[in-house]
Every structure is written in C-alpha cells, then in structure tokens.
C-alpha cells in the first residue's frame with residue numbers, strides 16, 4: 001500500500017471514529033433521519049391545532065384544513081383531487097401536510113414560500129374553503145375563547161390573518177414523522193430494515209432516484225421537470241413552476257414531492273395518475289431516468305419506500321369553542 005492510500009485510509013478511519021463519538025452512529029447517507037423535535041410554543045401550537053380543525057374558517061362552516069389533509073390518513077385526502085366548497089373538484093392532488101416543514105417552498109409549483117404564506121391560500125380560495133381573510137378573522141373575533149387564546153399567544157385584542165396563519169404554521173411544524181424503520185437504520189440499527197429493503201435502498205441510490213429524492217424529506221428540496229427522459233403526456237394542462245416564473249423551461253417542472261409516508265398517500269403524482277406505488281416507481285424510472293426496471297427491482301424499491309413510514313403525530317382531537325350570536329352563519333352558496 002502506498003503512502004497516499006494509507007493517508008486516505010487513516011483519514012477515513014479518523015472520520016469514522018470521530019463520527020461515532022460526536023454524532024452517535026449516524027450513517028453518512030444522502031437521506032437524513034427526521035430530527036425528533038421539541039421545545040415548541042405550546043399555547044401557539046394548541047391554537048394552531050384548533051384552527052387546523054376549524055370548519056368555521058370556511059364559508060360553508062363544513063370544510064377545515066383537515067378535510068383535505070386528514071391526519072388520520074397520512075395528512076392527505078386519498079382522493080384524485082380534493083373536494084372543496086359546493087363539492088367542487090380541485091385541479092390537482094392534495095399533498096400531505098406531514099413533514100411539509102421540510103419543503104423548500106409549498107404547493108406543487110412552490111408558489112408559497114413557507115407554511116405561514118401557504119396557510120392563507122385555502123381559506124380564501126373559492127374552490128376550497130371559499131371564505132375571505134376578513135370573514136375568517138371576524139368569525140374568530142366573535143368567539144371570546146378565541147380572542148383570549150390570541151391574546152395569550154400574541155398579546156393582541158384584535159385578531160388578524162397574520163396571526164391566524166402563523167399559528168396554523170406552528171402547528172404544522174409539529175407534524176413530523178420520526179423513527180421510521182429507515183431512520184432507525186440511518187441511526188445505526190442494522191437490523192431495522194430487511195435484506196430486501198436494503199437492496200431496494202441500494203437500487204434507489206444506484207439507479208439515480210436519490211438525485212431528486214434526498215435530504216430529510218426524501219424530496220421537497222428542488223424543482224424538477226416531470227418527463228426529463230421522455231415527455232409526460234398524460235397531463236399537459238398543469239404547467240407547474242411555469243405559473244410562478246413564466247419561463248418556458250419551467251413548464252412541467254414541479255417541486256419534487258417528499259417520499260416520507262408515501263405508502264399512506266395514494267393516489268400518486270400531481271394528476272393522481274396511479275394508485276399503485278409499484279406503477280409510480282416504474283413511471284419514475286421510465287420518465288425521469290429513461291430506464292425500464294425489472295419487476296424484481298420495482299418490488300425491492302417499493303419495499304424500501306415503505307420503510308419511510310414514520311410515527312404518525314398523535315393528535316388529541318381539539319374541542320372547539322362554541323359560536324356566539326355574533327358569529328357569522330354558515331353559507332352553502
């Protein structure tokens with residue numbers, strides 16, 4: 001062995017040893033474990049939780065954030081496209097709110113810069129909750145218990161929409177799913193995943209899925225064209241990132257979705273073109289990598305993807321304060 005090789009080897013050893021001491025036994029992989037977070041502002045998160053489950057934020061008094069981002073079903077609605085005000089069908093599949101805090105921006109086209117910016121959208125979207133920011137705030141202001149909670153969290157007597165979206169975002173930040181089998185493996189537990197799941201992860205890396213689906217969220221970190229290797233023709237109406245930038249090269253570019261808890265959030269893709277995770281993997285290989293995977297490889301990758309299901313947030317269903325005589329009445333029209 002020559003000197004340079006020895007030097008490299010000893011450096012690697014030093015890294016391995018210091019790694020073992022400083023960061024536990026975390027593996028050095030392009031995917032990182034979801035941190036187990038704490039130290040939240042409890043009063044703000046509790047208020048945000050109420051607002052997340054609050055149907056009176058909608059014009060009909062019937063639709064809450066949880067209607068389309070059901071925390072009992074992986075933070076999504078498992079529908080091809082969501083049902084909004086007056087049973088209107090939305091134009092796009094609803095992504096999960098779980099781990100959304102790890103996205104570089106929110107929405108398929110990234111038009112909201114963060115969770116707070118996002119939360120104002122659905123309340124006033126005529127096809128979703130169909131209310132307005134003014135109506136939402138006056139509803140809250142008509143309920144003394146809400147006035148007290150906002151006062152406690154924000155030291156104000158008059159509620160505004162900034163505080164509403166801030167509290168919802170604070171709740172959403174707690175909606176992470178740590179301790180998946182894969183994260184246990186990342187933290188050094190060799191027996192946390194099976195041989196097949198491990199083989200699936202190796203394929204995920206070697207075939208190149210990892211180039212787009214990486215980081216803590218296993219996605220959510222960049223915008224990429226859907227149809228790099230071969231044009232995707234099933235949906236050519238949804239333009240993605242182009243809507244934000246108006247650049248020709250951003251047509252059919254979408255935020256790479258998180259693959260955390262992917263087994264819970266069928267149907268897949270922005271146009272919900274498949275309910276089958278194996279088919280989604282096959283489509284990705286074909287359209288993003290220009291490759292035809294064998295059935296056996298697809299099976300292994302799916303087995304790996306299922307190890308990304310983490311501990312779901314345990315939510316105590318909030319009891320919402322009663323309306324008063326001043327609270328605006330539901331309007332179905």
Ligand code: HEC
Pocket residue numbers: 052063064065066067068069082083084085090092093094095096097100103105106107108109115118119120122123127128129168
């Ligand atoms: C009628 C169904 C519906 C309701 C109600 C709704 N959403 Fe959504 N939500 C969607 C759909 C559909 C999208 C994707 C829209 C897009 O990307 O253009 C989305 C996107 C999001 C995203 C972005 C996730 C990502 O990965 O980009 C977040 C976060 C979110 N919603 C939170 C909320 C909150 C908070 C509320 C309540 C204030 C709410 N939603 C109400 C359907 C809904």
Ligand code: HEC
Pocket residue numbers: 204207208209210211212213223224225226228254255256257258259262265267268269270271280281284285288289301
């Ligand atoms: C060049 C970037 C890129 C590569 C490589 C890539 N993906 Fe994707 N992936 C995306 C984008 C962008 C989407 C969203 C497409 C859409 O719905 O518009 C996506 C969506 C998905 C979805 C559906 C997620 C959902 O919530 O609907 C799965 C599953 C998936 N990819 C798995 C894989 C696998 C497995 C591989 C490797 C075989 C792979 N991807 C390779 C960019 C990529």
